[in-house]
Amino acid sequence: MKNWNNAISNKRALRQCAEQKLIKEEPDKSVDPKQHRLLHELQVHQIELEMQNEALQEARASAEHALERYAELFDFAPIAYFTLGNDGSIQQTNFNGERLLGAARSSLVGRYFANVVASEHRPVFNRFIENVFFNPGAQRCEIVLEPSGKRRWVSIEAIADAARNTCLAAMVDISERKQSEQELQLAATVYLAIEEAIMVADTDNRIVAINPAFSKLSGYAAEEAIGQNTSLLKSGRQDAAFFQNMWKQLNNTGQWQGEIWNRRKNGEEFLARLSISTVYNENGQAIRRVAMSSDITEQRRAEEIINRQANIDPLTGLPNRRLFLDRLQRAINKSHRAHQKLALMFLDLDHFKDINDTLGHNVGDRLLQETTQRLLGYIRETDTLARPGGDEFTLIMGELNDLNSIERVAQALLRTMMTPFQLKDECCYVSVSIGIALYPDDAETMEELLKKADQAMYAAKKLGRGRFCYFTPAMQAGAESRLRLTNDLRHALADKQLWVAYQPIVELATGEIRKAEALVRWQHPSRGLIEPAEFIPIAEETGLINEIGAWVFHQVADQVSNWRINHHDQFQISINKSPAQFHNNSDKMTDWFEHLQRLGLPGGCIAVEITEGLLLDGSTVVSEKLLAFKKAGMQTSLDDFGTGYSSLSYLKKYHIDFLKIDQAFVSNLTANSTDMSLCQAIIMMAHILGMKVIAEGVETEEQRDLLLNAGCDYGQGFLFSEAVTAEAFEKLF
Numbered sequence: 115m116k117n118w119n120n121a122i123s124n125k126r127a128l129r130q131c132a133e134q135k136l137i138k139e140e141p142d143k144s145v146d147p148k149q150h151r152l153l154h155e156l157q158v159h160q161i162e163l164e165m166q167n168e169a170l171q172e173a174r175a176s177a178e179h180a181l182e183r184y185a186e187l188f189d190f191a192p193i194a195y196f197t198l199g200n201d202g203s204i205q206q207t208n209f210n211g212e213r214l215l216g217a218a219r220s221s222l223v224g225r226y227f228a229n230v231v232a233s234e235h236r237p238v239f240n241r242f243i244e245n246v247f248f249n250p251g252a253q254r255c256e257i258v259l260e261p262s263g264k265r266r267w268v269s270i271e272a273i274a275d276a277a278r279n280t281c282l283a284a285m286v287d288i289s290e291r292k293q294s295e296q297e298l299q300l301a302a303t304v305y306l307a308i309e310e311a312i313m314v315a316d317t318d319n320r321i322v323a324i325n326p327a328f329s330k331l332s333g334y335a336a337e338e339a340i341g342q343n344t345s346l347l348k349s350g351r352q353d354a355a356f357f358q359n360m361w362k363q364l365n366n367t368g369q370w371q372g373e374i375w376n377r378r379k380n381g382e383e384f385l386a387r388l389s390i391s392t393v394y395n396e397n398g399q400a401i402r403r404v405a406m407s408s409d410i411t412e413q414r415r416a417e418e419i420i421n422r423q424a425n426i427d428p429l430t431g432l433p434n435r436r437l438f439l440d441r442l443q444r445a446i447n448k449s450h451r452a453h454q455k456l457a458l459m460f461l462d463l464d465h466f467k468d469i470n471d472t473l474g475h476n477v478g479d480r481l482l483q484e485t486t487q488r489l490l491g492y493i494r495e496t497d498t499l500a501r502p503g504g505d506e507f508t509l510i511m512g513e514l515n516d517l518n519s520i521e522r523v524a525q526a527l528l529r530t531m532m533t534p535f536q537l538k539d540e541c542c543y544v545s546v547s548i549g550i551a552l553y554p555d556d557a558e559t560m561e562e563l564l565k566k567a568d569q570a571m572y573a574a575k576k577l578g579r580g581r582f583c584y585f586t587p588a589m590q591a592g593a594e595s596r597l598r599l600t601n602d603l604r605h606a607l608a609d610k611q612l613w614v615a616y617q618p619i620v621e622l623a624t625g626e627i628r629k630a631e632a633l634v635r636w637q638h639p640s641r642g643l644i645e646p647a648e649f650i651p652i653a654e655e656t657g658l659i660n661e662i663g664a665w666v667f668h669q670v671a672d673q674v675s676n677w678r679i680n681h682h683d684q685f686q687i688s689i690n691k692s693p694a695q696f697h698n699n700s701d702k703m704t705d706w707f708e709h710l711q712r713l714g715l716p717g718g719c720i721a722v723e724i725t726e727g728l729l730l731d732g733s734t735v736v737s738e739k740l741l742a743f744k745k746a747g748m749q750t751s752l753d754d755f756g757t758g759y760s761s762l763s764y765l766k767k768y769h770i771d772f773l774k775i776d777q778a779f780v781s782n783l784t785a786n787s788t789d790m791s792l793c794q795a796i797i798m799m800a801h802i803l804g805m806k807v808i809a810e811g812v813e814t815e816e817q818r819d820l821l822l823n824a825g826c827d828y829g830q831g832f833l834f835s836e837a838v839t840a841e842a843f844e845k846l847f
Contacts, residue, residue, distance in 0.1 A: 190209065200279060200281075242272075253271070253273070256268070256270070303795075311332070314404050320343060333379030369392065371767070392404075427501045441498045448513075460507075461546050462506050545579055548581070556585045600656055603636075604658065607661060607662060612636055613634075619688070630843065631830065667706055674720065693728050726753075750770050751808070752770050754810075772807070773805050774810050775796055780810060809831075
């Protein structure tokens with residue numbers, strides 16, 4: 115009705131305008147009034163038509179302008195828009211729609227949108243389209259698109275027109291959001307599944323979060339612990355001075371580690387190994403403290419029980435036969451679980467009976483006591499020296515990463531027994547015969563291992579006493595071969611038989627090579643190329659590793675200087691530094707730093723690769739050297755991560771820069787595999803702790819793509835290149 119009234123009003127206005135134009139004209143008095151009236155009406159209609167035509171043209175121009183404006187807004191909208199038919203066909207899209215699907219608009223019109231939807235999401239999309247055309251208002255869903263094989267998560271909001279023939283769909287790429295959600299979920303999974311109890315507190319010492327392991331350890335549920343003071347588990351065993359020292363270290367360094375007695379909810383006290391780290395904001399202010407702890411009560415109780423038992427030889431203070439057999443079985447079980455080797459030595463004093471018979475049992479006892487002290491001086495703390503009885507000793511060497519250490523220890527024991535004993539004004543010479551058997555090479559059970567070591571010991575006596583003998587002839591031949599190799603290695607550096615190979619470390623996201631790992635090679639004049647795994651342990655045992663390490667560093671420093679000038683000014687080469695170099699005081703790190711200064715190079719041009727076992731070493735020497743590297747600007751890379759015993763607290767303590775995923779996890783890497791899950795967890799954990807990740811042993815494009823999609827930063831392996839000479843490496847640039 116309103117539109118009808120407007121039309122009548124507009125018509126009256128037009129007539130008034132027309133009549134105003136005619137009033138200005140003088141009427142012709144010679145014309146009949148009726149004719150004049152008719153002529154007047156015709157002129158009015160003519161003017162009305164002309165004015166209406168002008169109004170229509172103006173309205174049309176305005177509509178065309180509005181349509182052009184709408185088309186511009188549609189085409190250049192910041193999100194993708196699609197006009198879809200009720201059959202799901204594409205009728206129109208904008209420039210962002212083109213970019214989303216990676217195809218020209220002209221080629222998209224008429225195609226069914228479902229064809230670019232991932233197959234597992236097509237049923238969801240089809241139901242969504244049905245809801246759009248059958249239900250009023252806007253409808254929403256989230257699906258995965260696969261245009262050109264590239265998967266993208268999108269959020270869709272669509273509404274149908276009044277005729278239910280088409281709908282306008284707005285689409286937003288939410289792939290990054292979904293990736294973040296998955297990463298957060300993975301991080302949460304690690305947080306919830308880790309066996310160490312975790313407690314997070316604010317700067318007012320109020321608990322803000324705990325994980326399930328904390329509830330299991332303490333007995334407090336999350337709702338009981340959150341909001342409480344961090345003294346919730348305080349047992350009262352530690353005095354005020356203990357906590358004063360703890361807070362002093364926390365405030366000075368941001369970290370604290372140690373043992374503490376705590377109390378569970380049920381009142382039971384337990385001994386915990388505790389590690390506390392501080393989280394800072396961008397202004398350097400502390401905002402959170404994260405405490406990780408584990409119950410070590412049973413471990414300590416087991417030690418006390420052993421000490422209380424009658425398992426110690428009263429004469430020497432060593433484990434007797436009962437404790438020795440128990441420890442041997444435990445060592446075998448541990449070696450079996452860790453897939454490591456174990457060595458058992460039987461030591462028998464030569465001609466001990468003669469000393470007992472001639473000088474008396476008291477002198478014999480003193481000889482056994484002094485022998486014990488000598489032997490203890492040449493074994494590791496993790497080894498077990500025992501006295502099963504009489505003049506026999508046994509030595510258990512577990513957690514063997516290389517077999518060369520067996521020979522080193524055996525020779526040291528033989529040498530220390532060559533020094534004469536001063537007993538009751540008598541100078542006595544006593545040698546020892548040693549038999550060696552290996553688990554699982556020689557035997558897979560404790561009984562068989564004992565038998566084989568005993569047989570080897572008697573074989574050593576038959577060969578002339580005062581020597582060691584392996585159970586297998588092959589092991590004996592290997593020992594002789596290593597002796598020859600040791601002599602050859604002493605001349606290898608002077609004879610220029612050693613050279614440095616370089617293997618590229620590739621940035622997976624770009625494919626660029628800005629890092630490399632330096633690997634020493636030995637070209638033996640008669641044996642050819644000798645693998646590092648064969649001669650590096652010998653170099654460590656003989657102390658040659660320090661001389662070789664210094665030579666390698668100077669070679670690498672000169673090379674990285676060259677590549678920084680000619681290829682990339684941020685190029686970095688990593689050098690493997692063995693635990694033996696860290697423990698050797700003659701290894702002067704200042705020589706490294708001074709040489710870099712002479713070359714005008716920053717510390718960041720070199721990265722130091724270390725093994726997980728080194729982090730477990732609590733010695734001050736190791737800690738000081740790692741911190742010195744960090745202070746000089748050198749980055750630290752943790753090699754073969756995942757195969758050792760590192761914990762999160764050690765990674766935080768030493769500020770590791772790179773984690774290298776061991777090739778054992780990469781070699782069988784496939785989508786949805788256990789190795790894939792482990793790699794994802796390692797990558798996520800490393801990134802949360804601010805570290806980059808390097809995957810070793812990448813040999814296929816599938817492995818590279820899976821690691822790249824998981825967020826891995828760098829790759830190293832035969833897919834890119836084997837370790838090559840510096841000249842061959844330059845061709846890779």
